[in-house]
Amino acid sequence: MPRQGSRCFLVVRAQEWMCALSLEDVEETMRPLPVAPVSAAPAFVRGVSLVRGTPAPVVNLAMLLGGGQTQASAGRRFVALRVPEGRLALEVDEVRGLRWMEEEGLDSVPPLLRATASGNLQHMGSFDGRLLAILGTSRLLPEELWARLENPSREGGA
Known part of the structure; x- marks a missing residue:
């Protein structure tokens, strides 16, 4: 049973990173959905996907944390936040x-x-003898990317 002062986290793995997401921010986990690429987005933004009928930017967590040192690969799960x-x-x-x-x-x-x-590492800890990064999810993407990512059909003047 949880004690006062404790919080529940969803623990995920992205390549060598073990990360914890506050359960308060998690809507659901799911199989990957089709992703429409968006031009001029940072490398860690794979594009936009329809999640329950709503456009949602897709962020590859390993690329976000590993920067240019990480190979882009399609993840096996999506976590809607x-x-x-x-x-x-x-x-x-x-x-x-x-x-x-x-x-x-x-x-x-x-x-x-x-x-x-982008400053989203809130705390560090350990999980099963491995380093655990506790992420703040409120600002995973810069504000200026949201409008473009939510409507990729406007890219290229369409």
């Missing part, structure tokens, strides 16, 4: 399950890593 702008699909390799964690037991992000993932 609630974000201030609406919905976002996070592409991951594996959904590991739920885990309760004590907030006071989580470490701060070292200063050198604070800029990683």
